[in-house]
Amino acid sequence: MAKAKTVYTCQSCGAQWPKWMGQCNSCGEWNTLVEEIVVKNKQPVQATARSSSSPLRLDQITSGRQERIDTCNSELNRVLGGGLVPGSLILLGGEPGIGKSTLVLQVALALKDKKVLYISGEESLQQLKMRARRLQQDSGDCLFLSETSLESVLAHIENEKPDLVIMDSIQTLTADGLESAPGSVGQIRECALAIMKTAKPAHVPVILIGHITKDGNLAGPKVLEHIVDTVLQFEGDRNYLYRILRSVKNRFGSTSELGIYEMRQDGLRIVSNPSEMLMLQHNDGLSGTSIAASIEGMRSFMIEVQGLVSSAAYGTPQRSATGFDLRRLNMLLAVLEKRAGFKLMAKDVFLNIAGGLRVDDPAMDLAVMISILSSNFDIPVSKQSCFAGEVGLTGEIRPVNRIEQRITEAEKQGFSEIYISRYNRGVDFSRFKIQVNQVDRIEKMVRMVFSQRK
Secondary structure (H helix, E strand, O other), X not given: OOEEEEEEEEOOOXXXXXXXXXXXXXXXXEOOEEEEEXXXXXXXXXXXXXXXXXXXXXXXXXXXXXOOEOOOOHHHHHHHOOOEOOOOEEEEEEOOXXXXXXXXXXXXXXXXXXXXXXXXXXXXHHHHHHHHHHHOOOOOOEEEEEOOEHHHHHHHHHHHOOOEEEEEOHHHOEOOOOOOOOOOHHHHHHHHHHHHHHHHHHOOOEEEEEOEOOOOOEOOOOHHHHHOOEEEEEEOOOOOOEEEEEEEEXXXXXXXXXXXXXXXXXXXXXXXXXXXXXOOOOOOOOOOEEEEEEEEOOEEEEEEEEEEEEEOOOOOOOEEEEOOOHHHHHHHHHHHHHHOOOOOOOEEEEEEEOOOOOOOOHHHHHHHHHHHHHHHHOOOOOOOEEEOOEEOOOOEEEOOOOHHHHHHHHXXXXXXXXXXXXXXXXXXXXXXXXXXXXXXXXXXXXXXXHOOOO
């Protein structure tokens, strides 16, 4: 007869202790003890015991092709690589109130021909009905359950045999064999493993909603991200309407795709043309704005960059950047002063990426510099111009990747000219209707952009 007991194992040195301690007495590390269930067998395992499976060659394995499940959400399908893979585990993370539960509830209500089991450990059934009524969608064949016990959840999955399981959230589940609180490292790991062992053989896809820490990382052990097949990150500022769904890990698709949504009163709306939402349509005569041809994931869109330069009121200049790396902004300001001769170190500089997005594309450098100089000169940039180029420390404009895709998007959005690096070679620019201006130095580009606007 096998006996089970709980022990606390150090994640650093592997030492086991009968009770939790803040510091491991073996290695001296702090907060590394995790509760685990240990099963002791009276009879040792025999190496000659029969196995239920035997090793096979690759040509002996039957593929058993299975069609992906359409989520009825084009942006989610894009990020997943074409839909839900049967038996896969998807972990969806994001800040509180960003729209994780709204997204999965819309998916659950949209699957009319599939049996969906929606399990909520944070909301009651009445609260779920109120939120579903706000989305103005029929329930279809979707079953709702408010439960936090892992054993009860597994029993319902085996009894109902759903086509899709949604767990909101993994941090609320508790296993009876563990004494630790819900959301602890031991509870999350044991619950995730138990769900995986139940869902994989039954070929049932499972969507797990996960919390994040104050640092923006997924809460719980790192093994949780290793267990699941796909990790999705829901990003955006709650003060803005737009949300971005990114794929951090995907065993069945690309991690370069992203989906864009708009948060409305009746739920999340798919944004088919993100360039229109990120560009201000009424910027005639306004200085300090420029348009960047950026690429996020595999999608290209136009982003408005807003800059403001003013005299330092208190002697110490301020540097502020929203949606852009502040250290890179300081580097670009140093390049403008050293290589182009613009004295900006004694002035306040503020930078904002419109739409509440966080952009790390190096091709944003040109648009950032132009918006700052536009505000400094108080000269507006032509609304028919856009920019795509990285700026080096010597003041040279460096080439960026997928320049053809950027030019095509700029042409589709109606721009008449685009400024890129002179070193983007191997591309036939004559086939584009848009005028392509190739520049090698930042000071030359400044003269080209502002000389005709004075």
